[in-house]
Amino acid sequence: MRIKDELVGPECEGVELLPARSREVDTSNQFHTWIIDSSTFRFPFGFTKRVVTEVALDGARQEPWPDSERPADCLSEEEMRALLQQEKWKHF
Structure with a gap:
């Protein structure tokens, strides 16, 4: 949360996707987060x-x-x- 807040703002939302195995990318124990750069956007879940x-x-x-x-x-x-x-x- 702190990193997301510092990079794009405290009111922006992001998700960490747990993809299908056929779309998996894991080359060094990575985490992938997608953040929407809009303080008004809200995901329809959560x-x-x-x-x-x-x-x-x-x-x-x-x-x-x-x-x-x-x-x-x-x-x-x-x-x-x-x-x-x-x-x-x-x-x-």
Whole structure:
């Protein structure tokens, strides 16, 4: 995310394609990412809302954000538990 943000911007979307074996290119343990250089383009799949946290819940592990990078909207443990109790997240 940091590299994508620095190269094209935080509101641009990209994908890492896991191709069919017949289209595979792997000559040195590479990863291939395609980024759309438009801050308004959205892929028709993926998440629709932002959720960021640094708490570990129910076996999930998350590294804490460095103090200088911690987002203002980083959810606390209480906020995450409340979110996960909502019906729309139960089948997440």
